[in-house]
Amino acid sequence: MPRSTAELGPAVMPRCCVHAVIEDEACVLVVHHVRARKTGPRIPVTVLQCRTHGRAFTLYPLGHLPYGRLAIAPVGLDGELLRATEGEPVGGKRPPAWSTTLFGSAFAAIHAPTIKLTDPRWWATEAPERLAQGAAILGVHPELSVQAADAIAFRLGIPRLVLRQAAGAYEHARGRAARGRVLVGVLGELGDAYLLDRVLAAGACAGCWGTVTRWDAASRGARGRVFPGRGAAAG
Secondary structure (H helix, E strand, O other): OOOOOOOOOOOOOOOOOOOOOOOOOOEEEEEEEEEOOOOOOOOOOOEEEEEOOEEEEEEEOOOOOOOOOOOOOOOOOOEOOOOOOOOOOOOEEEEEEEOOOOHHHHHHHOOOOOOOOOOOOOOOHHHHHHHHHHHHOOOOOOOHHHHHHHHHHHHHOHHHHHHHHHHHHHHHHOOOOHHHHHHHHHOOOOOOOEEEHHHHHHHHHHOOOOEEEEEEEEHHOOOOEEEEEOOOOOO
């Protein structure tokens, strides 16, 4: 959230650090420094220091993860849903702006010309890697176990049969365009509600990132919601 015309600060300050437990009192948190990102969007991140536990941690903008070049869900820095600026409205509303996130590779695969695997440009391998990551997050990657796919379907709020059919279509798809169409179809099943939370939970379950704590701006930072990574204890 902008503090001034030149500096961005955290949209919400958490009540406790990531090392606190539920019974602990509120931590004494101070801003240690603000640093520019080396990858991804040019959004400074805030490093907080907890004087209670003697530890430091980094606060990333909503929708972004460490080392990520793109947002994982179509939300702004305030957590509000971002909608597409193009295309026909559905039910009087435009769909979420998924094409601006890491899932944009699925949309690009449908509309962009095919890139030869011998292409020396860095994005020649970036596109298929993002397609594979998107497939894992959405629970349709063929290397996911049945248990993981079931858990992802639950966290995304999509019927398991729908994802099972999509997984079959993705596995037998030939070419990026075909795989992209499968992923875009699954994104269309997600709707609008709580997209960031659902994608965070699904990605953690798929092993795409570790445990994530999202601080809730609506509660003024009093509570954080934890999405355990694969193999981590739930809580």
